[in-house]
Amino acid sequence: MASEEPGASPTDAPQSQDGLTGRLAAFADEHAIRSKGALGLPLVVTDHARTMGLPLDPARLRTEKEGQVLGLGKGKVQQVLARHGIDRVLAEEGGRTSRGSMGKMTAYVALLNELYAEGDSALDLDQVEAFWISRVQLFFAGKPxxxxxxxxxxxxxxxxxxxxxxxxxxxxxxxxxxxxxxxxxxxxxxxxxxxxxxxxxxxxxxxxxxxxxxxxxxxxxxxxxxxxxxxxxxxxxxxxxxxxxxxxxxxxxxxxxxxxxxxxxxxxxxxxxxxxxxxxxxxxxxxxxxxxxxxxxxxxxxxxxxxxxxxxxxxxxxxxxxxxxxxxx
The missing domain is CATH 3.40.1350 (Trna Endonuclease; Chain: A, domain 1)
Structure with a gap:
């Protein structure tokens, strides 16, 4: 896993590509973001960060019916994938009803907010999204x-x-x-x-x-x-x-x-x-x-x-x- 250079302070410079990728990869490993449903969650939450801005309030990403993440469904996931030329369906259910989605959403919002607070310039959400797109592509190419x-x-x-x-x-x-x-x-x-x-x-x-x-x-x-x-x-x-x-x-x-x-x-x-x-x-x-x-x-x-x-x-x-x-x- 990539890490920051020795002696560098997180607030001294914007997030490097390797540092950001490493943090996202660590999050994916810790929270088992591997399955089709799980991969939809960071795609949708990252998209919310674009429209709502950072820092994000996790309470705004909960639907009125407790237990579901706002917008986490097939339509929104496929909309994000389409921006990258991917038309294959990642998950019919979009991950909305997967066990643990709310906990993963809260943890991911905390990570985005932390990354935003550490940098002295705007967090590159294009780079964040590109990381998750690369994980989706690996998923589609999964071993049989x-x-x-x-x-x-x-x-x-x-x-x-x-x-x-x-x-x-x-x-x-x-x-x-x-x-x-x-x-x-x-x-x-x-x-x-x-x-x-x-x-x-x-x-x-x-x-x-x-x-x-x-x-x-x-x-x-x-x-x-x-x-x-x-x-x-x-x-x-x-x-x-x-x-x-x-x-x-x-x-x-x-x-x-x-x-x-x-x-x-x-x-x-x-x-x-x-x-x-x-x-x-x-x-x-x-x-x-x-x-x-x-x-x-x-x-x-x-x-x-x-x-x-x-x-x-x-x-x-x-x-x-x-x-x-x-x-x-």
């Missing part, structure tokens, strides 16, 4: 997930390791749904490979209000994808049954036991199918390419090719893509 096929391990293990990797990334960027997104689009890719054209949706798009019986609808099948099945999902399954549809739940690990137990309590356990997605995805690859390592790698490669295309068309985070690697680490 990696699925590794180890000839000494089962395919189920390969899928389980992939989801564990997604879980680590999700924990590193609170408020994201990496595991759920990867699961839904892998399921969608498998269904498209088996049935042809399938309608795909962003994970942030809810079934309710969309006239959709589930995440996927194929013939009389209403397919639900969930990392944590709950009573609301079971009620959807009951609605499916009432409408003459056959509900299928695809989940992970303990979600199978949870969904089965809830279905038993609702009296519909013998009318719905519940599958562990690790096994379901692995079984499909074995069914179509189980006679050799090369054939299995080809089948997984085809699955990921469809998956990556779905991510490109439905999501805004390219780091959700998956690349295939073979051999032991």
């Amino acid at each position: 997930l990696v699925m590794r096929l180890d000839p000494q391990a089962s395919l189920r293990t390969a899928f389980r390791n992939l989801f564990e990797q997604a879980g680590v990334r999700q924990r590193e960027t609170p408020g994201t749904m990496v595991v759920g997104t990867v699961l839904q689009h892998l399921v969608g890719a498998k269904l498209e490979g088996a049935y042809g054209q399938v309608e795909h949706h962003s994970v942030s798009t809810k079934d309710e209000g969309q006239s959709r019986p589930g995440d996927f609808s194929i013939g009389d099948l209403a397919i639900h994808v969930s990392t944590a099945p709950g009573e609301a999902l079971i009620r959807k399954c009951q609605t499916n049954l009432s409408g003459g549809q056959r509900p299928v739940i695809l989940t992970l690990g303990r979600g199978v036991t949870l969904a089965t137990g809830l279905a038993e309590n609702a009296g519909i356990a013998d009318r719905i199918d519940v599958f562990d997605s690790h096994q379901w995805l692995a079984a499909s690859a074995l069914d179509h390419g189980g006679d050799s390592p090369q054939a299995r790698a080809y089948e997984i490669g085809q699955l990921l090719e469809i998956y990556n295309r779905i991510v490109e068309t439905t999501e805004t985070d390219p780091s959700l893509k998956i690349i295939l690697a073979t051999g032991r680490v």
Whole structure:
């Protein structure tokens, strides 16, 4: 991290480019400004500093409904990005409802005010904004997930390791749904490979209000994808049954036991199918390419090719893509 030259006083000269960049980088690290929602916050607050002037009063950046940052939504974020020739959507929700947004906003306002007070000339907000734009560009160029096929391990293990990797990334960027997104689009890719054209949706798009019986609808099948099945999902399954549809739940690990137990309590356990997605995805690859390592790698490669295309068309985070690697680490 860049720092001020030895012996230099903050008030002796305007903020140097390296010094300002270092302070902003330190703030980004301390407050985990890495995810799509989190990156929108400093862009919007910096824009408020342009219009309201410095020093900023954080109270003016709170909406009347406590818990939301003024202007922190898709429209304002995209307006700032457009000034730099970026038309890709950073986040549909713009970060407005992310946990901790108010605290991060207050801390960032404090940093801007501190930087303003330290300099003997106006803080260069163009430079500040350029720093956050560079972070957005790094985000868009984020590294994809990696699925590794180890000839000494089962395919189920390969899928389980992939989801564990997604879980680590999700924990590193609170408020994201990496595991759920990867699961839904892998399921969608498998269904498209088996049935042809399938309608795909962003994970942030809810079934309710969309006239959709589930995440996927194929013939009389209403397919639900969930990392944590709950009573609301079971009620959807009951609605499916009432409408003459056959509900299928695809989940992970303990979600199978949870969904089965809830279905038993609702009296519909013998009318719905519940599958562990690790096994379901692995079984499909074995069914179509189980006679050799090369054939299995080809089948997984085809699955990921469809998956990556779905991510490109439905999501805004390219780091959700998956690349295939073979051999032991």
